[in-house]
Amino acid sequence: MAMISNLVNENILPKLETAHNKHKDQKGILEVQDLSAWYRNTLAIKHITMTIQSQTITSIIGPSGCGKSTFIRCLNRLHEVSHCGRVEGCVLLDDKDIYARDVDPVVLRRRIGMVFQKPSPFPTMSIFDNVAAGLKLTQFWSKRWELEEVVEKSLRLAAIWDEVKDKLGQSGASLSGGQQQRLCIARAIAVEPEIILLDEPCSALDPASTLKIEDLMRNLAEQYTIVIVTHNMQQAARVSDMAAFFMMASDRAGELVEYGITSQIFTNPRDKRTEDYITGRFG
Amino acid sequence: MEIRTGFHKKLREIQDDILVMGSMVSKTIAWAIEALQNRDLKLAQQIINDDQKINNKRFEIEEKCVQLIATQQPMASDLRTIISVLNIITELERIGDYAEGNAKITIMIGNEPPLKPLIDIPLMAEKTIDMLNRSLDAFIKPDAESAKAIIAEDDYIDNLYDQVFRELLTFMAEDPKTITRATRLVWVAHNLERSADRVTNICERIIFIVEGKMEEISSSKY
Numbered sequence: 001m002a003m004i005s006n007l008v009n010e011n012i013l014p015k016l017e018t019a020h021n022k023h024k025d026q027k028g029i030l031e032v033q034d035l036s037a038w039y040r041n042t043l044a045i046k047h048i049t050m051t052i053q054s055q056t057i058t059s060i061i062g063p064s065g066c067g068k069s070t071f072i073r074c075l076n077r078l079h080e081v082s083h084c085g086r087v088e089g090c091v092l093l094d095d096k097d098i099y100a101r102d103v104d105p106v107v108l109r110r111r112i113g114m115v116f117q118k119p120s121p122f123p124t125m126s127i128f129d130n131v132a133a134g135l136k137l138t139q140f141w142s143k144r145w146e147l148e149e150v151v152e153k154s155l156r157l158a159a160i161w162d163e164v165k166d167k168l169g170q171s172g173a174s175l176s177g178g179q180q181q182r183l184c185i186a187r188a189i190a191v192e193p194e195i196i197l198l199d200e201p202c203s204a205l206d207p208a209s210t211l212k213i214e215d216l217m218r219n220l221a222e223q224y225t226i227v228i229v230t231h232n233m234q235q236a237a238r239v240s241d242m243a244a245f246f247m248m249a250s251d252r253a254g255e256l257v258e259y260g261i262t263s264q265i266f267t268n269p270r271d272k273r274t275e276d277y278i279t280g281r282f283g
Numbered sequence: 284m285e286i287r288t289g290f291h292k293k294l295r296e297i298q299d300d301i302l303v304m305g306s307m308v309s310k311t312i313a314w315a316i317e318a319l320q321n322r323d324l325k326l327a328q329q330i331i332n333d334d335q336k337i338n339n340k341r342f343e344i345e346e347k348c349v350q351l352i353a354t355q356q357p358m359a360s361d362l363r364t365i366i367s368v369l370n371i372i373t374e375l376e377r378i379g380d381y382a383e384g385n386a387k388i389t390i391m392i393g394n395e396p397p398l399k400p401l402i403d404i405p406l407m408a409e410k411t412i413d414m415l416n417r418s419l420d421a422f423i424k425p426d427a428e429s430a431k432a433i434i435a436e437d438d439y440i441d442n443l444y445d446q447v448f449r450e451l452l453t454f455m456a457e458d459p460k461t462i463t464r465a466t467r468l469v470w471v472a473h474n475l476e477r478s479a480d481r482v483t484n485i486c487e488r489i490i491f492i493v494e495g496k497m498e499e500i501s502s503s504k505y
Contacts, residue, residue, distance in 0.1 A: 234356050267358070269359055279357070279361050281287070282285070
């Protein structure tokens with residue numbers, strides 16, 4: 001364990017310290033300050049405060065119904081699209097509150113992209129058009145070759161280029177589940193976000209596809225800030241730098257119990273509730 | 284509501300196995316000194332033959348730990364417990380080897396007349412067995428404070444060893460014909476002193492299980 005602690009200190013802390021020290025120059029730092037969210041009058045999550053550093057992978061773990069998905073949907077203002085969804089508190093993206101009146105949520109969601117549990121390529125569009133969709137909507141291109149360049153770059157970053165380069169004209173729905181999910185990731189990164197939110201991206205995939213997506217996330221974290229909700233604790237342990245454990249409080253609202261370096265959370269958590277959850281003494 | 288009952292049941296079985304192995308080792312220490320005191324060569328040979336049972340128990344526990352790690356992906360305190368078990372069984376097995384070593388020395392001494400009545404060596408054995416048994420209690424609870432207290436008691440064993448060594452050195456200096464017998468007794472005392480050191484290593488692992496920190500607390504003189 002001393003060796004593991006040393007490994008953490010050598011490999012993770014410098015990464016986090018570097019990210020922190022450079023944060024004024026780096027994009028993609030999310031500071032969540034006393035965030036609470038409601039569905040109509042029902043409090044879903046309460047008083048969440050945490051900072052997600054740039055170019056790190058943060059996993060959100062916890063039992064069902066504790067507000068994990070609600071939380072990340074608040075990070076790109078998707079929660080307010082839900083029926084009667086509202087929030088209090090603030091979420092600062094590079095020191096600017098995303099809930100400020102002058103912030104356009106659509107523009108925001110280009111900076112903070114999202115990938116959902118069920119792979120959702122646009123079924124009537126080709127693979128190429130799926131990736132290009134966001135670019136076309138935001139008029140982010142002027143020439144066809146610029147579009148092609150971005151599409152190829154995104155598909156390469158999503159580690160699916162070699163599998164689809166000869167069939168870009170085929171429907172996105174013709175791909176396997178794992179490929180579709182990587183296509184969705186390509187679609188998200190085509191508009192050059194700073195942050196990518198993933199809500200259980202692998203829960204509908206087979207183990208091999210899951211490992212590919214996990215590998216992909218590690219590569220993407222060199223350029224993007226990643227937040228992933230997962231029910232799979234082993235996945236959270238494998239893939240993330242930081243882990244946040246959420247739990248339903250007595251008033252049935254989700255709260256943040258513990259947030260820390262992943263290896264520390266999974267080897268020596270500070271809070272007994274975290275310990276009980278990850279050891280299966282409570283679920 | 285506990286949801287991993289199967290896994291935790293297997294973990295408790297492993298903890299029980301540690302108690303069984305500890306008990307085997309504890310008895311072996313006691314019997315080895317009894318064999319030495321009584322010049323019981325048959326008992327000494329039995330101890331040597333039975334050392335393989337301790338080794339086999341170690342491998343049995345190790346296999347169970349490996350299976351649990353592979354199939355259950357333990358986390359947090361469960362992970363620390365299993366990792367510590369893998370270390371503790373090594374320490375217990377080595378203590379068993381020291382006791383076997385003392386049994387072999389008994390056979391080497393054979394029917395030679397004793398240099399002097401054994402007083403300090405049986406005291407060392409008694410104290411070592413007491414420390415070992417209490418460390419196993421501390422492991423089951425788990426209890427870091429008891430473990431820390433046991434570590435501090437290692438000084439008593441070290442002081443007894445000093446005493447034995449000085450006394451036997453005096454014998455050797457006064458009568459070179461006693462060198463062989465005295466040296467063998469020094470080895471017996473040394474094996475007991477090393478056994479106590481291994482018990483303190485077990486206690487460090489218990490502290491690790493409870494507090495999540497691994498550090499060398501014991502600092503034996505030898």
